[in-house]
Amino acid sequence: MLKGYRLDSKRSISLGDYNPEDTADFKDKEEIAEAFEKLKEQLQDEQEKLFASKANSVLILFQGMDCSGKDGVIRKVLGGLNPQGFRAESFKQPTADEAAHDFLWRTHKVTPPKGYITAFNRSYYEEVLITKVHGLIDQEEVDKRLKHIQHFEKLLLDNGTLVIKLFLHISPEFQLDKIKERMENPEKLWKFDPSDLQERRYWKDYMKAYQHAFKSTGTKRNPWYIVPANHRWFRDYLVLRIIVSSLRELNLSYPKIDLSHFNSFDEKGSPELITPNNS
């Protein structure tokens, strides 16, 4: 099932061929509810083995237009992870210090150490998307940066970091509905950003920039996934399936520890005689 959403061979695609309404023949949320809960448990198990074995790390990268649900999917799919081994990072306007470095510097700093999972809400890919769409860099610079991204992701891979790249695919109509919802609900109004409306003008340019980025960076070991995201329940389910399936491919297991060489027991071989000094 996941194969149809995966881009792993540097081929050209058109996002127009991917239907944001797609739900892979599932009818509704109820139909996948049980499977969803089971997958969440599996994800927690995988996380514990990842943390215990400290041989790999996982970087889950979310890209998508405003209102595509990056925040929501991180909360609903990854919210059940043990927070002591998981972090969500988001990237806003670079600070002066960040802007004074190369474009991978600020994201590299917060990649996951071994044993950990990190989710990126937006990522270094913005540096070939928003910058290109607004004409801040030309195509030559885009291609240079995409090469750097390829090398960077290989560096992570060589160090045992699994990079899962997810594009949340919505339609412009869906986006407008969400923007209106934010404007009309006093508890959601704080999420409304007038610039989201302005960015809508550049929809087609964004799609082109994404397509170009997918083509350069969707490889067998570091693929992209296009996640239909007009239906939130399907979006969450598919993202969770992709993550669990990718983690399982790591074949994680608990470390084997041999206690027979453990020499801190007393002469009886029992830890019980190590008694506290108040008894």
Place this chain on the structure above:
Amino acid sequence: MLKGYRLDSKRSISLGDYNPEDTADFKDKEEIAEAFEKLKEQLQDEQEKLFASKANSVLILFQGMDCSGKDGVIRKVLGGLNPQGFRAESFKQPTADEAAHDFLWRTHKVTPPKGYITAFNRSYYEEVLITKVHGLIDQEEVDKRLKHIQHFEKLLLDNGTLVIKLFLHISPEFQLDKIKERMENPEKLWKFDPSDLQERRYWKDYMKAYQHAFKSTGTKRNPWYIVPANHRWFRDYLVLRIIVSSLRELNLSYPKIDLSHFNSFDEKGSPELITPNNS
């Protein structure tokens, strides 16, 4: 109910007077199950208002002996928070760079920015606990550090940071049971640390060091809470109640945003005409 667990007047206490088996007259987990779920929802609501209003931040600090359940409580009580506004930080042996700075440097760096909640799994309090118990610093140095901690917590308070300090109180017998559990379960063995057994010898010294720290730093606005933790369900419930109640005292609300001055609409006052460039 929370009052009996709060230390807010710099008074001397003896931890021997606090029963780790206490469950405040609740019989079992079932009795508080519904209240627990409701409190978790309230916590999520408070977190969203905190994040939206960006006027305050919350630092929740967990201290306690090995196996007192710091990891577990962070997972079970705070695991449901939106990971995009929440972080868990734990502090191990200081790195060379950390050790070359003052004792508050590494923790100060990771205090929560406005809108965020951070949990500390252990904290700067270790610098007056383990160090004192093992004779690395004398009483004079302890008292100096406790003064610095008082000033530091006032600094945080003045910047709108709510500091919630929780001591998870277990008995040495409970700890030993947990250590054995870890040694006997292949899926928990990786959590076993031989030094935990050694540290048990110093139980009484640790209790003394904690009592002294509570006396110096348990103030009206930055109180300590002693959480009976032999029963995990009660521990989780009480911690959650303390956190929700403390957050509610901040009187958080969604920011009021006036859209009437919003001038990015078209002449019809509607955002709908801002159409994407592919339609």
